Amino acid sequence: MTQTRDDRIRARAYDLWQADGGKLGDDWAYWLKAEQEITAQDAPAKKPAPKKAAAPAKKSNGQAAPKVAASKTGGAKPAAKIKKVTASAGPVAGKG
Secondary structure (H helix, E strand, O other), X not given: OXXXXXXXXXXXXXXXXXXXXXXXXXXXXHHHHHHHHHHHHHOOOOOOOOOOOOOOOEOOOOOEOOOOOOOOOOOOOOOOOOOOXXXXXXXXOOOO
């Protein structure tokens, strides 16, 4: 017969209560402790950590291969330059 989650919590709370001497009046404390334990058991496994980048390739002599510089034509382009616009000190056309 398959136990429900509440059945598992109830059994664990009873075990905790018995191990603590069977004191009366702390039933909710044992229930909550058992519920935390069962929830932790039922939680899905954490996702594996992302893989780290591969180690640099080694030359046949055991030294690390030099890094290749990025191509000037294949890299990101610099931002366009913005012209500085100055306001004129003269009167505004159409007003006057």
